[in-house]
Amino acid sequence: MAETQALGWIGLGKMGLPISARLAAAGHDVFGTDREQQRISEASDAGVKPAATLEEAARHGIVFTSLPDDNALRAVALDGPLLHVMRKGSILVETSTVSPGVSAEVAQAADSAGIAYLRAPVSGNAAIAHTGNLTCFVSGHRAAFDTFLPVAQGFTRAQKYLGTAEEARYAKLAVNLMIAVSAAMMGESVVLARKGNLAWQDILDVLTNSAVGSPMVHYKAKSLETRDFSSTFSCRQMAKDLDLIVGAGHATEMAMPIASLTREIYGALVGRGEGEADFISTVKLAEWSAGLGEPDLEQTGGRLA
Structure with missing residues (x-):
């Protein structure tokens, strides 16, 4: 000790x-x-x-x-x-x-x-x-x-x-960029699966047991099983970090197209009143864009359909 x-x-x-x-x-x-x-x-x-x-x-x-x-x-x-x-x-x-x-x-x-x-x-x-x-x-x-x-x-x-x-600053921004983009991808992935008539729990199982089943995917899948969007890190905080990420890239004369697009996703979430919700609320934005409401509790075992 x-x-x-x-x-x-x-x-x-x-x-x-x-x-x-x-x-x-x-x-x-x-x-x-x-x-x-x-x-x-x-x-x-x-x-x-x-x-x-x-x-x-x-x-x-x-x-x-x-x-x-x-x-x-x-x-x-x-x-x-x-x-x-x-x-x-x-x-x-x-x-x-x-x-x-x-x-x-x-x-x-x-x-x-x-x-x-x-x-x-x-x-x-x-x-x-x-x-x-x-x-x-x-x-x-x-x-x-x-x-x-x-x-x-x-x-x-x-x-x-x-x-x-400032190496540690760039390291943290690099990690947070990966997290933000992963959350945006996860939101679109699960909604694409819903559009293809997959059950809610089934697509979460597919993601966590596939090659993309990173620790973050496993962690957020647990929350999404019950659609728990209570904040561990908010959309507003992620938008702030993405501003830092894009700014750091521009300051070093680097194009940041993926970071910039992801920042717009979080800007849309904040604009829709989800600023204090968890950053995995990218799922909700993708559902709205796809014309889907929240799934209902219809399946056995507490699964969401």
């Missing part, structure tokens, strides 16, 4: 709360803060020590941020006090999905402040964050990674060091 230590945590949302709670349960003294008092209270119930201010959370040797987007990271780390109140020689671990551009700005500011900056976006969702089965991709100072690794092993099952700059 890793030696326990005091950690600062900024951002106690869908991912930040379960991860910080897991680290607290492992024996670390985690001092957490958030803009919303309710989240601080929930984290406190889970063993995270409340930090009254960002400055209080930032005084420790390793400080994590878990923030929703570029604007939030900029507000905390560039326009806000974070890098000014962290002590020299400490480590900033940024776990969010943000653009390589804003991340590079934070890296420059952290270096000027004498702070080691690690880009450590996590892969996985809030439903499994408490289990320790997330993965993380990390880039930044190698010595800081070595210090961070024992802590990372407390909330991730795999950790990959990728380089000294």
